[in-house]
Amino acid sequence: MARRAPRFKRLITAHELHLFFSPSRDALQWAADGTDCDEHLLALLLMLKSYRRMGCFPALEDVPEMVVDFVRRAVELPEGTLPVYRAERTAKHHRGLVRKQVGVTYDQANKRLASPRRVAERSAPTSVKHQYSVRSINAAAPTWAPRT
Secondary structure, eight states, X not given: OOOOOOOOOSSOOHHHHHHHHOOOHHHHHHHHHTOSSHHHHHHHHHXXXXXXXXXXXXXXXXXXXXXXXXXXXXXXXXXXXXXXXXXXXXXXXXXXXXXXXXXXXXXXXXXXXXXXXXXXXXXXXXXXXXXXXXXXXXXXXXOOOOOO
């Protein structure tokens, strides 16, 4: 069975907007350094915040208007600014910037994402992996004694 990509909720509360989509000063500076126009700045911030929230990159047209408006106002962009890319190459570059910022690598050959922790786990010798899993199972095992 194929996994479905996460989607935005139909109704997003003001609390959720502030909690998940408010760009920090550092995020704004990072995005401004990686873009050359307001449209790309807005798109990159939306990609960053959406990726952190959902773990994937939604199509920009799937980002709810209320989220776009919220981020646009938070970074004080002009009212008519829309998150658009003129070229797919720019969008691909921005996805790479977001992955780097979040600390995730992309395996082009297998089309898989891997966090630094997963990469380290995969590269560990099998005996170390087995030893770790056995220890964690033994440590978590409840002690059981028959009733008398």
